[in-house]
Amino acid sequence: MPSGSDRSGAGAVRAFGALLWRDVFVTGRELVAFLAQVILQPLFLLFVFGKVLGDLGYTQDNFAQVLLPGVIAFTAFLTALQNVAFPLVIDFSYTKEIEDRLMAPLPTSMVAVEKVVFATLRALIAAVLMFPLGYWVLGEVSITWAAVPAVAMFLVLGALVGAAVGLTLGTLVTASKINLVFAIVLTPLLFTGSTQFPWVSLDDLRWFQVICAVNPLTYVSEGMRAEMLPSLDHIPAWVSGLALLGYLVVFMAIGIKGFLRRAID
Amino acid sequence: MTRAFPATSATSVTATDGGPAVEVRDLVKRYPKRPVNAVDGISFTVGRGEIFGLLGPNGAGKTTTIGVLTTRVKATSGSANVGGVDVVAHPVAARARLAVVPQRVNLDRALTARQNLVFHAAYHGVPVAERNRRADAVLEQFGLADRAKDKVDFYSGGMGQRLLIARAMMHAPEVLFLDEPSTGLDPQARLFVWDRIREMRANGVTIVLTTHDMDEAATLADRVGIMDHGTLLALDTPDALTRSLPGSTTLDLTIAHAAGDSPAAIIGELSAVRGVEQVESVASDQSGGGGMPGGPPPAPAAPQSAPSELRVRLYLTSEAAALIAPVTELLLGRGARLTAISLGEPSLEDVFISLTGRDLR
Structure with missing residues (x-):
């Protein structure tokens, strides 16, 4: 220029x-609604699978601590994904509210990046809240101070990848198909993300292990477990980190391309 | 040039002040998988401080043209400059200089009216104190001061439209694009919006608007471009456009003449008056109206229909009023007199229909 x-x-x-x-x-003014939106689902997941089933004797003693890193990973990933995808679909299809931002004096791709950054912030708040909530529900949280930086890095990476996947979905899906697509995408994403089980332990269920390996959430869960429960068999942290970086690049590229296609005719 | 608000520092990029506010050259936009170009090689310029109207039926390419100029539609070929900035090469710099009022209300519904204005200014880098001052000023100007703290969800269509224009003014744009600004407005709101548009022009803002409302184009625009099928069919002031419509300015006369005088002779003499293109005698029951709003002119009747009264229609090449004196004089010279006279000026609608046809879109 x-x-x-x-x-x-x-x-x-x-x-x-x-x-x-x-x-x-806007989020600050709707804080209670925001917290209810992001906390309730992981909280119930943790309570029923970690506390209730454990107390009833249906799960092994350490399952709650296997589950907790997965639930935190899932919270970061899906909060970010939904916080980009849903508003985008509605903005582009119905309200067109995004148009004023598209007319702001900055490159159009930066409007997409802002969506990703903001959703990542929201997701990190939700994920961090899961630590005290986990302690409250389960009575303990397995983590050392030394592990905090690495855990933080996986949370940031996980939220960023979730937001990038959300950007891809939000710009590819039309409003009329949003319910269908989210039903088809979100449920498998939730149950193939190694949140409720360690990926390595799937050796005997090879086909399912392969499917889980495709899901980026698996690497967030495994990365979190590698840092919070190092004694448990896990995918090496550097592999998870690299996989997440790779997914971030790919989904950001597709997502921004999709965003530009929706924003500029 | 005075502006409603001083320009913010962010707006001064690649300035070439003094040139036209908008310059479009050989602009083409072709959407993939469409057989014809949405915009098919149009060129025009809009001077600074001008109100320019793009008129055309639905699907003529008006909104696409505005889309290119406002950086939201990528041109297939050709060039477009706004405020001296090439919108294709430097969309970010162009966005600082222009503002858009879209057809559909796209206000931020999570915010109040005032917050909509303040955040818009923030996106454009207007400093805090200045954006608060401007927000209060435009809320007052657009009659929204008492509803400033309402969520825009509770706004009526007309109020939303006013707030959209108010928002567009917040970053002191050089060029304001309005896409069908008065669609869906009641007559009061329409007049109000027109007044605000004129006010902005008076403050040095260049206005480009699209419309298919003839009244709006005729009363508001300094110049009008008529578009159809992606091309610009005509471009001139509304007056010049209506004058250009061949033979459509008419003068209807009812003449009481001497019993011995021949109507054919009177018609012959009237035909020879300067500025008269053609004279037809008109049947008595068809002599009422002036103009020809798209319909065929009345069929000539036999001149002898009324022995001492003659009705004629003169098709003119010049202004009707200027011919009254010479015609009156001529008739007096023959011992005849005018008993009724009616001027028919064509409207912009006649021009529009004659250029774009009567087919439904």
Whole structure:
């Protein structure tokens, strides 16, 4: 860009900040609704599978601690995914509210990136809340202080990949098909993401293990377990990390392409 | 040039002030899998501070043209500049200089009216104090001050439309694009919006609007481009466009003449008056109306129908009013007099229909 590229760059950064601030501002006013939306499902999952089944003697003693990292991973991944996909589908199909943001002086792809960043922030809040809630429901949380940075990294990566998958879905799916697509995509995603079981233990169920290996959520769950329960057999953390980076690149590329296609005729 | 608000620093990119506000050259937009071009090689310029109307039936390519100019539609070929910025090469810089009021209300429903304005200005880098000041000013200007804190969900269609225009003004654009600004508005709101549009023009903002409302184009626009099938069929001031419609300015006369005078002779003499293209005598029961809103002109009747009264229609090449004096003089010279006179000026609608046809879209 000629002469004014610096100014225009600064303007784009300011616009990006303003878009993010708008989303934070709106969420701040709907905090209770937001928390109910993101906390209830993982909380019940944890309570029934970790606490109730354990107390009734249907699961082994350490299952609750196997489940907890998976539930936190699932919270980060799916909160991010839904927080990008649902608003996008509605915005592009019905309300067109996004148009004012598309007319802001910043590259159109940055509007998509803002959606991903904001959804990641929301997902991280939800995921972090699962630690005290897990302690409250289960009575203990298996984690060492030394593991915190790596756990944080997996949560950020997991939320980013979830948001990128959400961007892909949100721009590919039309409003009339959203219910169908989410039923077809979300349920398998939830149950093939190694959240309720360690992936390595699936050796005897080879076909299912292969399917789970395709699901990016598996690498979030396994990465979390590698850090929180290192004694349990798990996919090496670096493999999970690389897999997530790969998924992030692929889904961001597809998602941004889809976003540009919807935003510009 | 004075502006409603001073330009923000973010708007001053690749400035070539002094040139036209909008410049479109050989613009083509072809959507994939469509047999014809949505926009098929149009060119026009809009001067700074002008109100320019794009008129055309549904599907003529107006909204697509606006889409290209506002960076939301990618041109297939050709060039488009807004405020001296090439919208294809530098969409981000162009967006700082233009604003859009879309056909459909797309306000942020999670926010109040005032927050809609303030956040819009924030996206455009307007500093905090300034955006608050502007928000209060435009809320007042658009008659929304008492509803500023309402969620826009509770706004009526007309209020939403006003808020859309108010929002567009928040970052002090050089060029404002309005896509069918008065569709769905009641007459009061329509007049109100027209007044605000004129006010913005007075403040130096260039206005480009699309419409299929003839009244709106004729009363609001300095110049009008008539589009159909992706091409620009005519472009001029509304006056010049109506004047250009061949033979459509008419002068209907009812003449009481001497019993011995021959109608044919009177018609012959009237035909020779400068500015008269053709003279027809008109049957008595068809002599009422002026103009020809798309319909065929009345059939000539036998001149002898009324012995001492003659009704004629003059098809003119110049303004009707200017011919009254010479015609009156001529008739007086023959001992005849005018008993009724009616001027028929064509409307923009006549021009529109004559250019775009009567087929339904």
